[in-house]
Amino acid sequence: MAVILFQSPKGGTGSTFLAAQLALHLAGRGYEVNALDCTFQNALKMHFGFMPSQPVPELDGVEGEALVAFGVKLLQAHHHFRSQAFLREAERQLDRLFDPAHIWIVDVASEDRPLLDLLTPRCALHICALLPTAASLATLNRLSETAPAMQLDRTVFVLNQLDDRQKLSRHSHSFVRDLFGDQLIATVRRDEAINEALARFEPIAKNAPTSAALQDLRFFASAVEERIGLTQAVGEANVTVPGDV
Numbered sequence: 001m002a003v004i005l006f007q008s009p010k011g012g013t014g015s016t017f018l019a020a021q022l023a024l025h026l027a028g029r030g031y032e033v034n035a036l037d038c039t040f041q042n043a044l045k046m047h048f049g050f051m052p053s054q055p056v057p058e059l060d061g062v063e064g065e066a067l068v069a070f071g072v073k074l075l076q077a078h079h080h081f082r083s084q085a086f087l088r089e090a091e092r093q094l095d096r097l098f099d100p101a102h103i104w105i106v107d108v109a110s111e112d113r114p115l116l117d118l119l120t121p122r123c124a125l126h127i128c129a130l131l132p133t134a135a136s137l138a139t140l141n142r143l144s145e146t147a148p149a150m151q152l153d154r155t156v157f158v159l160n161q162l163d164d165r166q167k168l169s170r171h172s173h174s175f176v177r178d179l180f181g182d183q184l185i186a187t188v189r190r191d192e193a194i195n196e197a198l199a200r201f202e203p204i205a206k207n208a209p210t211s212a213a214l215q216d217l218r219f220f221a222s223a224v225e226e227r228i229g230l231t232q233a234v235g236e237a238n239v240t241v242p243g244d245v
């Protein structure tokens, strides 16, 4: 159905967190969602309540028991995408691997530019999480060697960990909004409840149902659905966006 990539040239911006939240939202809307962790860190599973020691099935491994939580099927592919067998015929392999009956949420590590380049032509959307910090915004020119970030037509941005009490955060927000216009699809407020929920291996909706960031995340997920044309597929009846609540 669609491949959605999460990758940011800087680590720690919330790519894995946002990938998990989008997967949870889309599964809740009735889509068949696979969440594919392509990072060495292999931390995506923690956002679905699994311990760090929990093995995650390999993307192209032997058929075994699937790992499913909240309707999302978890897979990993860090080793697979580096294997000689895969790289020898990557194009054909990719056609085979990404079953089109599912939505694929793919978490790509910040330094894994080769994988980003390989997958971008096949994705419906590349979501780049940014922080309102100089260190994060300074990496924007590392997104592509051929075009400025504003001209990457499959790439959109989420400004994460916003805190309107901080001047730099407010200014970064204006800067990114002016630079990217519609390419900035959402902002997510900084909220310690996110880290607390992760520490408890619980969904934020359960651990902190009144979290302001939860509203932002719903809005983010709806913006993605609209951007890739998913909204019509299931209908909007179950979606709560800020303003509805």
Ligand SMILES: Nc1ncnc2c1ncn2[C@@H]1O[C@H](COP(=O)(O)OP(=O)(O)O)[C@@H](O)[C@H]1O
Pocket (backbone or CB within 6 Å): 008, 010, 011, 012, 013, 014, 015, 016, 017, 018, 129, 160, 161, 162, 188, 189, 190, 191, 192, 194, 195, 198, 213
């Ligand atoms: N909006 C937010 N508010 C507070 N903490 C956040 C927020 N978004 C992400 N985090 C935390 O920031 C840290 C880095 O997030 P992570 O998704 O692992 O980044 P990345 O995958 O880009 O390296 C995690 O501890 C995560 O829980």
Ligand SMILES: [Mg+2]
Pocket (backbone or CB within 6 Å): 015, 016, 017, 039, 041, 043
């Ligand atoms: Mg990560």
